[in-house]
Amino acid sequence: xxxxxxxxxxxxxxxxxxxxxxxxxxxxxxxxxxxxxxxxxxxxxxxxxxxxxxxxxxxxxxxxxxxxxxxxxxxxxxxxxxxxxxxxxxxxxxxxxxxxxxxxxxxxxxxxxxxxxxxxxxxxxxxxxxxxxxxxxxxxxxxxxxxxxxxxxxxxxxxxxxxxxxxxxxxxxxxxxxxxxxxxxxxxxxxxxxxxxxxxxxxxxxxxxxxxxxxxxxxxxxxxxxxxxxxxxxxxxxxxxxxxxxxxxxxxxxxxxxxxxxxxxxxxxxxxxxxxxxxxxxxxxxxxxxxxxxxxxxxxxxxxxxxxxxxxxxxxxxxxxxxxxxxxxxxxxxxxxxxxxxxxxxxxxxxxxxxxxxxxxxxxxxxxxxxxxxxxxxxxxxxxxxxxxxxxxxxxxxxxxxxxxxxxxxxxxxxxxxxxxxxxxxxxxxxxxxxxxxxxxxxxxxxxxxxxxxxxxxxxxxxxxxxxxxxxxxxxxxxxxxxxxxxxxxxxxxxxxxxxxxxxxxxxxxxxxxxxxxxxxxxxxxxxxxxxxxxxxxxxxxxxxxxxxx
Amino acid sequence: xxxxxxxxxxxxxxxxxxxxxxxxxxxxxxxxxxxxxxxxxxxxxxxxxxxxxxxxxxxxxxxxxxxxxxxxxxxxxxxxxxxxxxxxxxxxxxxxxxxxxxxxxxxxxxxxxxxxxxxxxxxxxxxxxxxxxxxxxxxxxxxxxxxxxxxxxxxxxxxxxxxxxxxxxxxxxxxxxxxxxxxxxxxxxxxxxxxxxxxxxxxxxxxxxxxxxxxxxxxxxxxxxxxxxxxxxxxxxxxxxxxxxxxxxxxxxxxxxxxxxxxxxxxxxxxxxxxxxxxxxxxxxxxxxxxxxxxxxxxxxxxxxxxxxxxxxxxxxxxxxxxxxxxxxxxxxxxxxxxxxxxxxxxxxxxxxxxxxxxxxxxxxxxxxxxxxxx
Numbered sequence: 063x064x065x066x067x068x069x070x071x072x073x074x075x076x077x078x079x080x081x082x083x084x085x086x087x088x089x090x091x092x093x094x095x096x097x098x099x100x101x102x103x104x105x106x107x108x109x110x111x112x113x114x115x116x117x118x119x120x121x122x123x124x125x126x127x128x129x130x131x132x133x134x135x136x137x138x139x140x141x142x143x144x145x146x147x148x149x150x151x152x153x154x155x156x157x158x159x160x161x162x163x164x165x166x167x168x169x170x171x172x173x174x175x176x177x178x179x180x181x182x183x184x185x186x187x188x189x190x191x192x193x194x195x196x197x198x199x200x201x202x203x204x205x206x207x208x209x210x211x212x213x214x215x216x217x218x219x220x221x222x223x224x225x226x227x228x229x230x231x232x233x234x235x236x237x238x239x240x241x242x243x244x245x246x247x248x249x250x251x252x253x254x255x256x257x258x259x260x261x262x263x264x265x266x267x268x269x270x271x272x273x274x275x276x277x278x279x280x281x282x283x284x285x286x287x288x289x290x291x292x293x294x295x296x297x298x299x300x301x302x303x304x305x306x307x308x309x310x311x312x313x314x315x316x317x318x319x320x321x322x323x324x325x326x327x328x329x330x331x332x333x334x335x336x337x338x339x340x341x342x343x344x345x346x347x348x349x350x351x352x353x354x355x356x357x358x359x360x361x362x363x364x365x366x367x368x369x370x371x372x373x374x375x376x377x378x379x380x381x382x383x384x385x386x387x388x389x390x391x392x393x394x395x396x397x398x399x400x401x402x403x404x405x406x407x408x409x410x411x412x413x414x415x416x417x418x419x420x421x422x423x424x425x426x427x428x429x430x431x432x433x434x435x436x437x438x439x440x441x442x443x444x445x446x447x448x449x450x451x452x453x454x455x456x457x458x459x460x461x462x463x464x465x466x467x468x469x470x471x472x473x474x475x476x477x478x479x480x481x482x483x484x485x486x487x488x489x490x491x492x493x494x495x496x497x498x499x500x501x502x503x504x505x506x507x508x509x510x511x512x513x514x515x516x517x518x519x520x521x522x523x524x525x526x527x528x529x530x531x532x533x534x535x536x537x538x539x540x541x542x543x544x545x546x547x548x549x550x551x552x553x554x555x556x557x558x559x560x561x562x563x564x565x566x567x568x569x570x571x572x573x574x575x576x577x578x579x580x581x582x583x584x585x586x587x588x589x590x591x592x593x594x595x596x597x598x599x600x601x602x603x604x605x606x607x608x609x610x611x612x
Numbered sequence: 613x614x615x616x617x618x619x620x621x622x623x624x625x626x627x628x629x630x631x632x633x634x635x636x637x638x639x640x641x642x643x644x645x646x647x648x649x650x651x652x653x654x655x656x657x658x659x660x661x662x663x664x665x666x667x668x669x670x671x672x673x674x675x676x677x678x679x680x681x682x683x684x685x686x687x688x689x690x691x692x693x694x695x696x697x698x699x700x701x702x703x704x705x706x707x708x709x710x711x712x713x714x715x716x717x718x719x720x721x722x723x724x725x726x727x728x729x730x731x732x733x734x735x736x737x738x739x740x741x742x743x744x745x746x747x748x749x750x751x752x753x754x755x756x757x758x759x760x761x762x763x764x765x766x767x768x769x770x771x772x773x774x775x776x777x778x779x780x781x782x783x784x785x786x787x788x789x790x791x792x793x794x795x796x797x798x799x800x801x802x803x804x805x806x807x808x809x810x811x812x813x814x815x816x817x818x819x820x821x822x823x824x825x826x827x828x829x830x831x832x833x834x835x836x837x838x839x840x841x842x843x844x845x846x847x848x849x850x851x852x853x854x855x856x857x858x859x860x861x862x863x864x865x866x867x868x869x870x871x872x873x874x875x876x877x878x879x880x881x882x883x884x885x886x887x888x889x890x891x892x893x894x895x896x897x898x899x900x901x902x903x904x905x906x907x908x909x910x911x912x913x914x915x916x917x918x919x920x921x922x923x924x925x926x927x928x929x930x931x932x933x934x935x936x937x938x939x940x941x942x943x944x945x946x947x948x949x950x951x952x953x954x955x956x957x958x959x960x961x962x963x964x965x966x967x968x969x970x971x972x973x974x975x976x977x978x979x980x981x982x983x984x985x986x987x
Contacts, residue, residue, distance in 0.1 A: 422948070
């Protein structure tokens with residue numbers, strides 16, 4: 063009930079996951095290229111740890127902001143460790159476009175890319191990231207002929223997020239990428255920029271896919287209005303407080319006692335009305351701490367059950383995403399070690415071939431070359447598998463961030479309810495004051511002009527408060543309805559997404575293991591033929607080999 | 613007559629309670645030698661090191677092995693003999709042979725020391741047992757070493773000689789005080805050599821000998837690297853197995869939140885994950901015993917050769933040594949090729965089987981997943 067649930071819960075460590083997604087496999091995706099164009103390439107694979115500057119890539123070159131391009135896929139061929147990899151700029155796994163292609167097809171925008179960060183010289187005072195980059199979102203609206211490109215800064219994205227949060231209370235508004243100022247100093251600059259760009263792109267995509275936000279004016283204006291950011295900026299907390307403090311004396315003196323109706327549809331927090339803030343806080347205390355039953359409660363049992371279930375879901379989701387990260391790491395390590403093994407055998411082969419004095423050495427060198435080749439191939443296959451695994455299991459992370467937006471939407475509902483409750487208890491107290499005054503006035507003969515005048519004022523206040531309450535109630539109902547339809551949508555999308563995730567995960571495992579099997583078998587067959595050459599032990603070895611092959 | 617053959621490593625099967633059971637008989641039983649024995653009359657000597665048992669308690673605890681000798685050679689006391697030996701007894705044998713047969717590559721022993729808590733783990737005990745078995749059988753297959761008197765003593769000396777054991781402070785049945793004295797003398801002479809600056813000049817050896825030395829030294833490096841990676845690979849298999857198990861569990865729990873059809877699907881995926889985790893652990897064991905250990909064995913052999921060629925005495929007596937060494941080397945190389953070839957084979961086979969199992973397992977639930985999405 064309390065509206066103290068912050069807007070931002072603990073964020074899942076998506077940053078690490080994103081940065082580490084390895085290059086995609088070389089098989090092209092099946093859907094027609096017109097639904098999506100390739101977003102700018104991501105940095106090449108590296109371990110999940112944020113550090114390791116050894117393998118940090120230069121900023122990948124973005125595609126030109128032109129109209130739709132089919133996804134280009136270069137087959138990644140990283141050499142086995144430990145040689146440092148020259149990063150082949152491979153596009154962000156277009157498997158992202160495979161997912162939810164139905165949803166993408168119905169989205170308002172055909173494609174959105176964020177590219178071309180350029181640095182604008184700026185004084186350090188105005189931005190925490192010195193010389194912050196200017197980003198170029200390019201978008202193509204469905205039905206338009208030419209794509210539009212605009213220039214936006216990161217703080218413009220912040221503004222967009224704030225405006226959307228206000229306009230779409232009760233909806234599951236996708237959360238924007240973090241400001242991440244601490245991380246930006248720990249990471250290499252290029253990595254950070256690349257990561258942020260990818261994150262912003264995904265953010266815009268998600269907004270576009272949302273059935274209510276996609277077609278919204280806010281988004282359209284953001285993506286298509288040329289020049290400076292057209293949406294009004296959010297003012298900082300300090301100036302809001304100052305404004306609020308200026309009004310407070312008048313409020314306390316009773317000159318502005320009622321929040322204007324249009325104000326009550328916004329939450330008290332973040333506004334300028336300090337008195338209202340205070341009242342609502344008091345109300346929530348009365349409800350929560352004193353246990354006094356408020357005049358209106360959350361009655362929708364279905365909603366409460368849903369909320370409970372979602373909490374459990376979120377818990378399991380968090381744990382599953384952690385295990386998924388561990389799995390990815392284990393697969394990565396396996397690939398790396400297999401590669402290192404192959405390399406060690408290659409060196410051994412080379413050495414033995416050079417120094418061979420006996421025939422048996424040459425045979426052994428041939429054997430170990432076999433194994434080396436197989437190991438290196440297996441290592442590559444493992445890396446490819448991991449790229450796909452990361453892509454599919456990303457659904458877990460996506461849904462964790464969806465949960466963040468769910469929390470916000472529920473908080474919107476709770477705060478709207480609180481507003482209504484506060485107004486209702488205001489009304490109740492006003493009413494009782496009137497009654498007391500009328501009672502007192504009636505005792506005086508001829509009426510008490512002062513008191514009666516006061517009563518009139520109070521009645522006026524009651525009328526205004528009734529209006530406000532009416533608005534607030536209406537807002538509350540509206541948010542409730544948003545919650546309901548969004549939950550419905552989430553249920554449906556969740557099923558789709560997770561089914562797709564499981565299918566993709568399992569399929570990629572099947573393909574990879576089948577490949578691994580054939581790699582290993584080819585190594586084995588060669589050895590048998592080599593073993594036959596060992597004159598003195600031919601029969602023995604052959605027998606044992608056949609026996610083993612069952 | 614040269615009778616050595618590929619000494620094959622067996623496939624180990626871990627039973628449910630974690631014990632290791634041999635799927636086949638001991639490695640010394642190459643089909644050829646047992647076939648020859650059946651043919652009747654042909655001389656054979658077959659030894660197995662079995663049945664490791666922990667003896668004693670606390671710091672003094674050690675593992676004893678049962679050594680079973682089966683032979684029809686006249687030099688031996690009888691057709692079959694069973695004795696109890698411990699690691700330090702094997703060490704004694706190794707030391708005696710190294711002293712007596714200077715030109716010959718004595719098969720290597722497994723490592724002496726191990727981290728305390730690891731010393732009695734099932735894996736370690738089994739690895740050591742295998743390595744000791746291999747050790748003794750290689751000696752028995754070597755044309756010259758098999759005739760050694762010390763070998764016979766080792767294989768046959770009885771409990772009466774426990775006197776010696778008591779005398780040698782529980783460090784092994786064959787250590788006599790004179791041995792210790794000899795060890796001190798060696799150390800003394802080595803120290804005095806170093807102190808008096810009597811490091812031997814190396815110019816006396818031939819380029820051929822130097823080439824041999826370089827070969828051995830570099831070979832050790834390459835092999836050690838390969839063995840290190842092989843060991844890491846074993847670890848990776850275990851780690852992947854563990855993470856698959858955890859992932860499977862988490863997926864199942866996730867499905868439980870969803871309910872009905874989705875729950876079933878999640879539960880299938882989770883169960884498969886857990887099942888494959890077990891297969892991965894098994895493959896890790898297989899890799900350890902049949903791939904990493906042979907490589908390690910190879911490294912040990914090369915290291916013992918390295919000691920030999922690098923030692924002062926060898927350098928001094930190089931002429932005599934080189935001739936012998938060439939024969940030995942040829943023999944060594946052939947044996948190693950066979951051993952390692954087999955190890956590679958096992959590696960490839962293990963990986964192929966594992967991959968096939970994984971593919972089959974995941975493939976089996978694809979239809980269910982497909983059915984879900986169309987509904």
